[in-house]
Each structure stands twice: as C-alpha cells, then as structure tokens.
Amino acid sequence: MPRSVLSLAISTFAIGTTEFVIVGLIPSMAEDLRVSVPTAGLLVSLYALSITIGAPLFTALTGRVDRRELVIWLMVVFLAGNLAAGFAPGFATLLAARVITAFAHAVFFSVGAAVASSLVPREKANGAVAVMFGGLTVAMVLGVPLGSWIGETFGWRVPFLVVTALAAVSVTSLVLLLPARISHTPPTGLLSQLRLLRNGRLVTMYLITALGFGANFVVFTYVSPLLTSVTGVSESMVNVGLVFFGIATVIGNFWGGRLADRLGTKRAVIVVLLGLAASLALLPATAHSTVPVMVNLAVWGFFGFAINPVVQAGVVMVAEDEVPESVGAASGFNIAAFNLGISGGSLIGGRVLEDAGVLATPWAAIFLALTAAAVTGFALKGHTVHPAALEAVTK
DSSP states (O other): OOHHHHHHHHHHHHHHHHHHGGGGTHHHHHHHHTOOHHHHTHHHHHHHHHHHHHHHHHHHHTTTSOHHHHHHHHHHHHHHHHHHHHTOSSHHHHHHHHHHHHHHHHHHHHHHHHHHHHTSOGGGHHHHHHHHHHHHHHIIIIIHHHHHHHHHHHOTHHHHHHHHHHHHHHHHHHHHHSOSOOOOOOOOOHHHHHGGGGOHHHHHHHHHHHHHHHHHHHHHTTHHHHIIIIIOOOHHHHHHHHHHHHHHHHHHHHHHHHHHHHHOHHHHHHHHHHHHHHHHHHHHHHTTSHHHHHHHHHHHHHHHTTHHHHHHHHHHHHHHHHOGGGHHHHHHHHHHHHHHHHHHHHHHHHHHHHHHOGGGHHHHHHHHHHHHHHHHHHHSOOOOOOHHHHHHHHO
16 A cells, blocks of 8 residues: 555544544533533534535535645644644634634545545555545544543643644655645535435435434533543543443444445444444443443444444445435535534533433433434335445445
C-alpha cells in the first residue's frame, strides 16, 4: 500500500480522536468552563450537526478544487481549529473552534475515500479505503481512551494540543507523500444531491441510521458522568471502559457485515437494533457495580456499532439499483445521517439528564432504538446486500 494512503490514515486517526475524545472529558470541561454538563454536551452535538450540514454543502462547493490542495488545506484548518480549542478562553470560543474543525472533518471524509481509491490500481481500491478508515478504527480503540486519560491527568486542553501535533504530522506527510496530481470526477451539484432525498427507500435507510446512532449517543455522550456518579469508579476507570467499548465496536462492525450477508439488510438491522435495546435496558441495573457495567459497555458497543456496515452497504445497494449515477452522494448522505443521529442523540441525552438524571438516559435511547426497529419492520423492503457492497464497508 502506498505511503500516501498511510498519510490519509494518520489524518483519519487525528479526526476520529478529536470527535470522540471529548466524551470522557465533559465533566471536567463543564467544571472548568463553569457550564452545566448538558451544555458541555453541545460540544458533541453541534460538532456532529456541523458535519451533517457541512458534508454535502462544502463538498459540492469544493468539487472542482485540486484534490491534493484540498485535503492538505482541510487538515491545516483542522489543525487551526484544534489549536484554537486548546487555548479557548471560554465556552463560546471553544464551541466555535469545534464547529470550524467539524467542517474540515466533514469535507475530508467526503473526499478522502475517493482520493485513497485514486492512489492505487482499481483492484486495490477497497483495500486503500480500508486502510484510510483504519485510522478511525484505531482512534476508537486507542486514541479516544488515551486522549481521555491525558485530559484527566494533565487537563482537558492537552488532548486538543496533542491532536494539533498529530494534525501537523498529517499535514507534513500529505505534503511529502501525495502525488502532484490526483485524478477525480467533480461531484454533482448540491441541488442534484438533494434530489436523492425524494427516493423513499434511501430516506428510510437514512432515518434508520439517524435513529440507531442517535440511540447510542443519548447515553454515550454522558457515559463519563454515569460511570463516575452512579458506578462510583475513578476517572481512570472511565478510560478502561472506553477501551472495552472501542474494542467491542470494532468486533461488532465486522460481525454486522457478516450478519447482513447471511440474513439480508432488513433482518440484520432488526437483530442489531433489538440487541442494542436489550444491552441499553441492562445499564440501569449494571451501572451500580464495576465489573457488570464494564461487561455491559462491551456488549452495548458490539451491538451499537454493528449497524454501521449493515445500513451503509444497504444504501450502496439501493443507490446502485435506483440512482447509479449518484452512489457516492447517496453514501455521503448516510454519513450525514450518522452525524445527525449523534447530534440529536446528544441533545436528547442532555435534556433527559437535566430533567431526570443520568440513569434515565438509557430509557430514552431504548425508545429511539425500538423506533428504528419499527421503521425497519414496516417501511424497509427486505433485500440482500450485494457482496461487493458489503466487502467495501466491512474491510
């Protein structure tokens, strides 16, 4: 695999770390910045909402920009946003820095896969994309818990500065390793992309994605106060829990793809969502004891992220059947739905926490998961994922 593809993986590692590391730091950030925990949760929800808006908008606006220059400058903006977050004097400044960072994140992921594919022969394209997104996987398993530990040990600002340093490494590697010219086909305009939302099957898939991931982040955004205030563990044990969760998400991602291959999209989505609802239903009981709650976190992570390859592959299949000229845009909208779910779930979780306490958040999450299962059962047509589509999202 060319080193230029590895430079993209470094970028996705930094991006994935900065998006989710904040989950373990919310209590300390809220205390230091003198805001409530639900208000601090806006750092997660508005980040994700900015990705939702920014991905289709700025991808369309930058469609004719040279790919090499674009990905380099996106990481420069990402670096500047994290640097500003690390030195933010107050909550409003920090929130603005996060929004700017999110826009760079959105466009980088929209164009990065196409760039990775263009750097290798066609028969190796899936492998190149897998290597690039492997940086995000490593971020979930290693970057997020390590960054959370650094934040709890040295202060919440330090992880942003560490990510700034990673971004500097990324920019340097992109400058040195990316070829001078990267071929690409400009994407369709924004209005053409928005026409995809007229397709009922695609909209159903997007709704399932948003509700399913929203269920995860109703609780995950506030998992740190749940573990420290209810379970009574130390902040270092929160990081251990994040490691268990991260490893389980990787395993669940692969299992979800295999399940869809055997059962088809509709049945696989229902199985995963019911497993997610069951694991969340156990949280109020297991949260009072360390070992059971750690096991519960792993089971939850397994089911919570198994939905990703199932729905993503389903979206690709539907797009190939009905709008073959817009497969990339259709897949991009599913990424936007994913982040819309994160944003909405975080906002719902914050409101529930404020009104009823952190132990009530799993019940709101269960409602979203079961709603997604109901949408799947009544509105999604049964179909089987094409093997090629499944392979592309599970590698």
